[in-house]
Amino acid sequence: MELMFDTGNISQIKTYANVFPFSGVTTNPSILKKEGKVNIWDHLREIRNIIGPEKSLHVQVTTDRSDEIIKEAYKIVQQLGKETYIKIPVTIEGLQAIQFLKTEDFHITATAIYTMAQGDYAILAGADYIAPYFNRMENINIDAKAVIRHFSHVIQAFHKETKIVAASFKNMGQVMSAFECGAHSATVDPSLLADSLKMPAIQGAIDRFKEDWESVYGKGASFLNL
Numbered sequence: 001m002e003l004m005f006d007t008g009n010i011s012q013i014k015t016y017a018n019v020f021p022f023s024g025v026t027t028n029p030s031i032l033k034k035e036g037k038v039n040i041w042d043h044l045r046e047i048r049n050i051i052g053p054e055k056s057l058h059v060q061v062t063t064d065r066s067d068e069i070i071k072e073a074y075k076i077v078q079q080l081g082k083e084t085y086i087k088i089p090v091t092i093e094g095l096q097a098i099q100f101l102k103t104e105d106f107h108i109t110a111t112a113i114y115t116m117a118q119g120d121y122a123i124l125a126g127a128d129y130i131a132p133y134f135n136r137m138e139n140i141n142i143d144a145k146a147v148i149r150h151f152s153h154v155i156q157a158f159h160k161e162t163k164i165v166a167a168s169f170k171n172m173g174q175v176m177s178a179f180e181c182g183a184h185s186a187t188v189d190p191s192l193l194a195d196s197l198k199m200p201a202i203q204g205a206i207d208r209f210k211e212d213w214e215s216v217y218g219k220g221a222s223f224l225n226l
C-alpha cells in the first residue's frame with residue numbers, strides 16, 4: 001500500500017512530507033498550472049530535493065505524438081534523473097511511446113485511464129504504474145471500482161509487475177474504495193489527507209483525555225512536568 005502526493009506545490013509538499021508516510025509525488029500539466037509560469041526544471045528539481053532520492057517523482061509529457069513523447073521522456077530524465085517516472089496518457093501514440101521507452105528501461109506511469117482496455121494495454125506494454133481516474137470515471141458513470149478490481153485481477157492472474165496508482169479523488173471514501181478494490185497506491189491531494197485527520201470526533205476524543213487527565217493532575221500537567 002502506498003500513498004502519493006498529487007500536487008506540484010512546494011510548500012504543501014514541505015508541510016506534509018514529515019506528516020504522511022508517502023511514497024512519491026505525482027504531477028500533470030493541470031496540477032503544475034496552479035504554480036504559475038515557474039521555471040519548470042528548477043521547480044521539479046526542488047520537489048526532488050525535498051522528497052529525496054528514495055521517493056518517486058512522476059512527470060507527465062505534454063505532447064501527443066509518439067516521437068515527441070519519446071523526445072520529452074529523454075529530456076525529462078536528462079533534467080531530473082533516470083529514476084523519474086514518465087507519465088504518458090494511454091492513447092494510440094502514447095502506447096507506442098510506452099512500448100518503446102520500456103525497451104530503453106524508462107520508468108513509466110501510464111495515465112488518463114478510464115477503461116479496462118486502456119489499462120490492460122499498458123500492463124501488457126510493461127508500464128510500471130497505471131493510473132485509473134477514479135472520480136472522473138464516476139462522473140461519467142463508469143464503475144471505477146469494477147475497473148480497479150479488473151486490473152488487480154489481471155495483474156495477479158498473469159503475474160505482472162505493474163502497480164495500480166489510483167488517481168483523481170475528490171474524497172477519502174473514494175481513496176479507501178480504491179484500496180479495497182486492489183489498488184497498490186493512491187495519489188491524493190495532501191490537503192484531502194490532512195482533512196481526514198481534522199474530524200470533530202477525533203478532536204473530541206483528545207479533548208476528553210486531556211480533561212480527565214487534568215482533573216486529576218491539574219491544568220497543564222503532562223509526563224514532562226510530573
Ligand SMILES: O=P(O)(O)OC[C@H]1O[C@](O)(CO)[C@@H](O)[C@@H]1O
Pocket residue numbers: 006026027028030031111112131133135136167168169187
Ligand atoms: O480528476 P483530477 O483531480 O484532475 O485528477 C487527474 C489525475 O490524473 C493524474 O495526473 C494521474 O496520475 C493525477 O495526478 C490526478 O489525480
